[in-house]
Every structure is written in structure tokens, then in C-alpha cells.
Amino acid sequence: MHSIIPQPGLGTFRLKDEIVIASVRSALELGYRHIDTAKLYDNESAVGRAVVSSGIDRSELFVTTKVWFDSLDADGVIESLQQSLSRLQMSYVDLALIHWPSPNNAVPMAHYIGKLNQAREMGLTRHIGISNFTIAQVDQALACAGGEHIVTNQIEVHPFLRNQQLVEHCQARGLTVTGYMPLAVGKVMDDPVLQAIASNHGATPAQIALAWVVSKNIVVIPSSTKSAHQQSNLNALKIQLSDAEIARIDALDSGDRIANPDFAPNWD
Known part of the structure; x- marks a missing residue:
């Protein structure tokens, strides 16, 4: 399935200040064109500075940001995105996501999906999407007025959390x-199965994990601060895993969910 979202993206979660500036600059130099940030990450200003200083035309880039759940009520979605754009020094983002569904449905989904689509109609974002929504919530969001414009659900996917039903x-x-934490915050490096498959390909376990996620037609957004790792992540997209290798990695799924805050929905 062809996606409007470029593969791969650069995740910026937990990266701040000069570290995120260097990370974004390096990735853009290597050819990345998709940058993923969020209001919550508290790094939009730094990401914006890195993009401006790169000299790359804005039209060549795909920038994603996200609205935190404290901004879902009233006009919060639109105001949050306007503030994000100000920090990013951009007139629009390519993709705006609802970062998490409203905890305990405190704000009706029809309201914030409607406001998200209104932001799209206002030109604040080219595309809209959701993140961390369950199967039932995906269906509910798509059924909302404006929900027909949703293009992605960004969720945790890695060899230890295949998330197959939802995917x-x-x-x-x-x-x-869009799959975040594809390297399971580094846990993939220590897995014997991934190590064995990596040695067959002259690759690293991280590259094998990324190749596996990509084999599922998922857009990956690994986070990396080192240019060498960013290049390695790009190279991982060229690795062709055999059906047998994919099946061995599939079998690693243990439901090991890393992003599971107390306000998370009841997962599938």
C-alpha cells in the first residue's frame, strides 16, 4: 500500500536542545525527509531551528507533530497546533496527530476529531491522524465527522510487541x-534470534528489527542521535528478509509493551 508518509522517519522523543538539533541536521543531510515530533516532547523549537538552518526547502519535508490530551476540549486542538507551528517556525505541518485518545473518554471523540479536521481545513496541517488508538477507537474515529480524512494510527510496534490485530x-x-519504538529502546540488540539473522545478512540486530517492521508495510520512526546509526537505519530498508526469517521474528512477540502509561486505553 502506498503511503503519503515517507519511509523512514526520524523520531525525536526524549531528544532535547542541541542534541535534537544535531540529530535532525544529521538526518536531513543523510536524506531523511520525515521528522516526527510532538508538543509533549518539548523540542519543537529546537526541531524548527534545525530545519530552518538545514536550508532544505519546506516543501521537501514531511513534519509530524501531536496534540496532547490536555488540549482536546473546546478549541484546544487548534490552539495547540497553532502554538506548535509557532515553535516550529512553520506555517503548516504535514501531519497532525491526536497523541492519545482522551483518557476515560473525558472529551467526546467526535469533538476532538472534528477540531482536528477543522485544523486541516484551516491549513494548519495537510493531513490528520491518530496515535495509540485501539481497534474499537480506530473505528469510532473513522466514523466521526472529519474522520474520513485520517491517514494513520501511530502505535508501538517491534519484534516483542507485534500488535498484529491492530496493525x-x-x-x-x-x-x-506508523510504528514507534521499533527497536524496543535497544532491547533488540540483545536478542539471540535477531543476532543470528543479523549475522546471516552482515547486518545488526537493529537493522533486522527495522527490516522486519518495514516488511509489514509499516512506516518506522527510529530515534537516533548518531549519524552512523541514522545511516544504518536507512540501509536497513534495503534488507530483504526471507519468509522463514520473518516467521522466526514474528515468534518473538511476547506482548512486551513499553509505552503503557496509566492513562492508556484498554489495549487489544
């Missing part, structure tokens, strides 16, 4: 799945 459901509904 396949989103794809069946025509959504691109």
Missing part, C-alpha cells in the same frame, strides 16, 4: 500504520 485492522481500513 492488520488499521491496514484493512485503509490507514497507514
Whole structure:
């Protein structure tokens, strides 16, 4: 399935100040064109500075940001995105996501999906999407007025959390799945199965994990501060895993969810 979202993206979660500036600059120099940030990451200003200083035309870039759940009520979604754009020094983002569904449905989904689509109609964002939504919530969001414009659900996907039912459901509904934490915050490096497959390919376990996520038609957004690792992540997209290798990695799924805050929905 062709996605409007470039593969791969650069995740910026937990990266701040000069570190995120160097990371974004380096990635752009290597050819990355998709940068993923969020209001919550408290780094939009730094990301914006890095983009401006790169000299790359804005039209060549795909920038994603996200609205935190404290901004879902009233006009909060629109105000949050306007503030994000100000920090990013941009007139629009390419993709605006609802970062998490409203905890305990405190704000009706129809309200904030409607406001997200209004932001799209205002030109604040080219595309809209959701993040960390369950199967039932995906269906609910798509059924909301404006929900027909949703293009992605960004969720945690890595060899230890395949998230298969949700991934396949989103794809069946025509959504691109964007997978965050594809390296399971480094845990993939220590896995014997990934190490063995990596040695067969003259690759690293991290590259094998990324190649596996990509084999599922998922857009990956690994986070990396080192240019060498960023290049390695790009190279991982060229690795072709055999069906047998994919099956061995599939079998690593243990439901090991890393992003599971107390306000998370009831997962599938």
C-alpha cells in the first residue's frame, strides 16, 4: 500500500536542545525527509531551528507533530497546533496527530476529531491522524465527522510487541500504520534470534528489527542521535528478509509493551 508518509522517519522523543538539533541536521543531510515530533516532547523549537538552518526547502519535508490530551476540549486542538507551528517556525505541518485518545473518554471523540479536521481545513496541517488508538477507537474515529480524512494510527510496534490485530485492522481500513519504538529502546540488540539473522545478512540486530517492521508495510520512526546509526537505519530498508526469517521474528512477540502509561486505553 502506498503511503503519503515517507519511509523512514526520524523520531525525536526524549531528544532535547542541541542534541535534537544535531540529530535532525544529521538526518536531513543523510536524506531523511520525515521528522516526527510532538508538543509533549518539548523540542519543537529546537526541531524548527534545525530545519530552518538545514536550508532544505519546506516543501521537501514531511513534519509530524501531536496534540496532547490536555488540549482536546473546546478549541484546544487548534490552539495547540497553532502554538506548535509557532515553535516550529512553520506555517503548516504535514501531519497532525491526536497523541492519545482522551483518557476515560473525558472529551467526546467526535469533538476532538472534528477540531482536528477543522485544523486541516484551516491549513494548519495537510493531513490528520491518530496515535495509540485501539481497534474499537480506530473505528469510532473513522466514523466521526472529519474522520474520513485520517491517514494513520501511530502505535508501538517491534519484534516483542507485534500488535498484529491492530496493525492488520488499521491496514484493512485503509490507514497507514506508523510504528514507534521499533527497536524496543535497544532491547533488540540483545536478542539471540535477531543476532543470528543479523549475522546471516552482515547486518545488526537493529537493522533486522527495522527490516522486519518495514516488511509489514509499516512506516518506522527510529530515534537516533548518531549519524552512523541514522545511516544504518536507512540501509536497513534495503534488507530483504526471507519468509522463514520473518516467521522466526514474528515468534518473538511476547506482548512486551513499553509505552503503557496509566492513562492508556484498554489495549487489544
